[in-house]
Amino acid sequence: MTLPMLAVETNDLTKDYAIGFWRKRPRRALDHLNLQVEMDETFGLLGPNGAGKSTTLKLLFRLIFPTSGSARILGHELGDLAAHARLGFLPENPSFYDHLSAREFLEYAAQLFGIDSTTTRRRTTELLERVKLADTGDLPIRKFSKGMVQRLGIAQALINDPELIFLDEPMSGLDPIGRHEMRDLILELRKQGKTIFFSTHILSDAEMLCDRVGILNRGKLLGSGELRQILRMEVSAIEMVVESPSATALEKLASCAQSLTRTGGRVRLEFGSEYDTNRLLELALSCGVRIVSLNPVKSSLEDYFMAQVGAATEQRAPEKDRVQTR
Amino acid sequence: MIHRISSIARHTFKQSVRDKVLYNLIVFAFLLIAASILFGKISVDIQRIILVNLGLTAIAIFGLLIAIFIGISLVWREIDRRTLYNILSKPVARWEFVLGKYLGLLLTLLVNTAIMAAGFYLALFYQDRRFQAQDVASLEAIYFILLELALMVGVALFFSCISSLTLSAVFTFCVFIIGNLLADIRWFGSETHSALVSAITTFLYYLLPNFSLFNVIGSAAHGAPVAGYLLVSRSLYALLYAAILVSASILIFEERELQ
Numbered sequence: 001m002t003l004p005m006l007a008v009e010t011n012d013l014t015k016d017y018a019i020g021f022w023r024k025r026p027r028r029a030l031d032h033l034n035l036q037v038e039m040d041e042t043f044g045l046l047g048p049n050g051a052g053k054s055t056t057l058k059l060l061f062r063l064i065f066p067t068s069g070s071a072r073i074l075g076h077e078l079g080d081l082a083a084h085a086r087l088g089f090l091p092e093n094p095s096f097y098d099h100l101s102a103r104e105f106l107e108y109a110a111q112l113f114g115i116d117s118t119t120t121r122r123r124t125t126e127l128l129e130r131v132k133l134a135d136t137g138d139l140p141i142r143k144f145s146k147g148m149v150q151r152l153g154i155a156q157a158l159i160n161d162p163e164l165i166f167l168d169e170p171m172s173g174l175d176p177i178g179r180h181e182m183r184d185l186i187l188e189l190r191k192q193g194k195t196i197f198f199s200t201h202i203l204s205d206a207e208m209l210c211d212r213v214g215i216l217n218r219g220k221l222l223g224s225g226e227l228r229q230i231l232r233m234e235v236s237a238i239e240m241v242v243e244s245p246s247a248t249a250l251e252k253l254a255s256c257a258q259s260l261t262r263t264g265g266r267v268r269l270e271f272g273s274e275y276d277t278n279r280l281l282e283l284a285l286s287c288g289v290r291i292v293s294l295n296p297v298k299s300s301l302e303d304y305f306m307a308q309v310g311a312a313t314e315q316r317a318p319e320k321d322r323v324q325t326r
Numbered sequence: 327m328i329h330r331i332s333s334i335a336r337h338t339f340k341q342s343v344r345d346k347v348l349y350n351l352i353v354f355a356f357l358l359i360a361a362s363i364l365f366g367k368i369s370v371d372i373q374r375i376i377l378v379n380l381g382l383t384a385i386a387i388f389g390l391l392i393a394i395f396i397g398i399s400l401v402w403r404e405i406d407r408r409t410l411y412n413i414l415s416k417p418v419a420r421w422e423f424v425l426g427k428y429l430g431l432l433l434t435l436l437v438n439t440a441i442m443a444a445g446f447y448l449a450l451f452y453q454d455r456r457f458q459a460q461d462v463a464s465l466e467a468i469y470f471i472l473l474e475l476a477l478m479v480g481v482a483l484f485f486s487c488i489s490s491l492t493l494s495a496v497f498t499f500c501v502f503i504i505g506n507l508l509a510d511i512r513w514f515g516s517e518t519h520s521a522l523v524s525a526i527t528t529f530l531y532y533l534l535p536n537f538s539l540f541n542v543i544g545s546a547a548h549g550a551p552v553a554g555y556l557l558v559s560r561s562l563y564a565l566l567y568a569a570i571l572v573s574a575s576i577l578i579f580e581e582r583e584l585q
Binding site: 017097153 | 330334337341344345409410411413416581
């Protein structure tokens with residue numbers, strides 16, 4: 001039985017940068033990364049700034065070379081041009097030739113893929129419309145705002161109708177409307193069956209778009225998993241918001257709650273996970289209060305992220321202290 | 327492969343045109359018009375010699391300035407502005423990119439030189455209202471200028487792949503100046519009677535490109551044609567040396583990290 005092909009597979013992928021002017025010393029940007037991205041999934045590589053997300057993408061496109069380890073894209077060794085023909089890439093803060101218009105750049109990109117002129121014209125027009133640059137497609141790129149440049153970046157990443165699309169911080173530089181449009185575009189690509197690998201430090205984007213995520217911090221993969229599993233973790237608390245409760249009712253409810261916050265006429269109460277929603281509902285109704293909302297608080301991706309990154313930071317802190325006290 | 331190299335070359339040509347590189351032609355045109363008006367007042371015998379000298383020297387200087395200044399930024403600018411990420415993430419090999427950039431600048435220089443040559447021959451025609459048989463020598467001189475430019479772009483490209491913009495400019499100018507004085511440097515070495523100095527100057531003589539081989543403007547001004555064997559041998563020299571420089575640039579660029 002043959003195993004299904006992986007979209008991206010890295011094996012102990014490691015990258016050291018040499019820093020310093022005279023006496024160069026290595027700084028590890030990526031530490032034995034083992035990652036597997038399956039076909040047809042949307043994978044989010046999450047991490048704070050400087051975690052090694054862009055380094056990973058640059059290594060996959062052979063813009064930089066690994067210190068050790070290996071990787072494969074669509075079953076091909078890195079640098080295989082046959083694989084590049086099936087890929088799309090939006091680099092972080094993309095930059096284009098100032099002297100060209102968006103349409104000219106897309107045509108140039110299509111030429112590099114060897115796409116015939118009829119298809120090039122059709123796809124260029126379609127993509128410009130899709131990223132809302134149809135009206136400004138003939139202006140020189142130097143006149144573009146950051147958001148427009150980002151949208152051109154996504155258009156050029158799609159010019160070859162790729163199977164696998166890499167997006168490095170795709171929401172960077174976009175205003176709220178632009179971000180919403182970009183999210184819709186990624187969801188649309190997902191619906192079309194494209195495999196998407198994107199890096200971001202904005203967790204809400206990942207939560208909305210990804211099937212699976214990997215969390216990277218200081219070059220190390222701290223964890224990865226299906227988002228559904230991560231988000232279906234245990235209920236950590238139950239939050240109740242009530243409107244203008246009487247003093248007696250509030251006293252009764254507060255005796256069971258872990259915390260209480262007043263905002264205007266409303267009171268937010270947080271109960272431990274040992275209570276279930278039905279029991280709390282009964283309690284509130286027996287007190288005669290008006291309930292605004294009652295929600296079980298589940299772990300969010302942010303909680304998961306903070307737990308992973310926080311634990312890693314705590315692990316590092318004693319090591320650092322030991323070094324400093326020597 | 328060919329379509330990718332030609333696309334990159336055509337794009338490099340377009341970039342030069344839009345960066346207003348060809349504006350130098352306006353300065354060249356003014357220079358020729360001024361020279362024609364000015365030298366019209368000098369003796370008929372020498373005015374053609376001066377015009378040929380001035381015209382061909384201007385073609386060489388304008389070409390060399392473009393070759394050096396655009397050449398040193400060919401690869402550097404793409405790395406600095408990160409426009410290269412969008413190109414190398416497509417099915418483009420690094421060697422195809424370097425070769426495409428080189429050929430693109432060569433195409434720019436070819437078009438630029440061709441337009442200047444046309445203007446130059448127009449000025450020659452304007453002087454006597456006819457062409458002379460010895461004007462063919464000027465065409466040979468222009469061909470030699472093109473060979474020199476092909477070599478110069480190779481030098482600039484090589485330094486563009488290994489160092490920063492400023493250092494590339496310094497190195498390229500140094501190679502150009504030394505390359506024009508190689509015969510003198512070798513003679514100086516042999517005159518010192520020091521075996522070490524002589525060995526060094528001889529080494530430099532063979533290592534660095536000899537640009538003085540391509541300067542036949544003086545003889546062209548006097549209508550002296552270049553011998554056939556020189557046309558062939560110097561063409562081969564320029565092409566071989568340029569091929570070595572482009573290959574070295576590719577080897578270096580293949581290993582370069584684009585951070």
